[in-house]
Amino acid sequence: MVSEGLLFAYLRYMLSKKTKYGLKALTYLASQQGNTPVQISGIAKHENISQKFLESILLSLRKTGFLGSKKGKGGGYYLIKDPKEILMTDVMRVLEGPIAMVPCVSLNFYEKCDDCPDEASCSVHRLMLEVRDSALEVYRSRTLADLIF
Amino acid sequence: MVSEGLLFAYLRYMLSKKTKYGLKALTYLASQQGNTPVQISGIAKHENISQKFLESILLSLRKTGFLGSKKGKGGGYYLIKDPKEILMTDVMRVLEGPIAMVPCVSLNFYEKCDDCPDEASCSVHRLMLEVRDSALEVYRSRTLADLIF
DNA sequence: TGTTTATCCTACTAAATAGATAGGATAATA
């Protein structure tokens, strides 16, 4: 064990760079007028993101139906849907994975905890259920359009 | 990159085992009548936790002022405060670290994001501020006493 | 005083993951 919470420098933050960069890229695309393709290089430069890393993120957003792409000159990525129609719940689940902090309270990725004999009497289960609901409330009430400044 | 969110088996859950086990142990201690010391081995067996791992967790909970301990025969760990006085915010910060998902919205562990020139105009910043507040609302309104079944 | 008991503490380890990077294949445009 190294991390000790308060005592050491390292801190465990929960949002991955992948999600962070993905959200920034989506917001940037949403802020562009029209749906003309935007090149990876432009997004990467504007948002301070490693281009190669961003490449893989945009690719996964295309495969999951958020973005369209066009190859060759004048190509790039563009939003497929209206930003108002893109819920944060869906974006977060694709980029970050489950919204729940433990598998046993996940709506979309439910799994029984192997160490826990009874969910109903598990204190962690009940607390994390509340945390999940509070996060869901935020993600469900926000769309990509809300992220544009 | 391996994880692809929807496509692969691995899922990124956010609660560490350390926090999970720590919460279970605290709840178990809170459910005991009186403040007689409880041995690590007993907690580990009852909660299905590796004894050695739990040892390090309880140690850190003692060092951060949540638990007292007694060595030798009849020894063990015990709660120092009334479960009603132990806020989940404090427990979570000690076990898991920051409640915020990004350093730039953390109340207790604030740090500027190195890749972001301006927080006010950052879409991730604003979204994560809301998520942090919603989580804080849960943790602030719950004490260890609420976790006992 | 010596034995038992249980916490205390340091060090180590294996496996997984995050966050990239490299380099070429593919397709669209001009």
Place this chain on the structure above:
DNA sequence: TATTATCCTATCTATTTAGTAGGATAAACA
């Protein structure tokens, strides 16, 4: 056919998580 930009697979390194090993310390008790 040359250029451009996405597509795709493979690889890499540092860090973290979760857990183990083994002994030092201190308290109880005979």
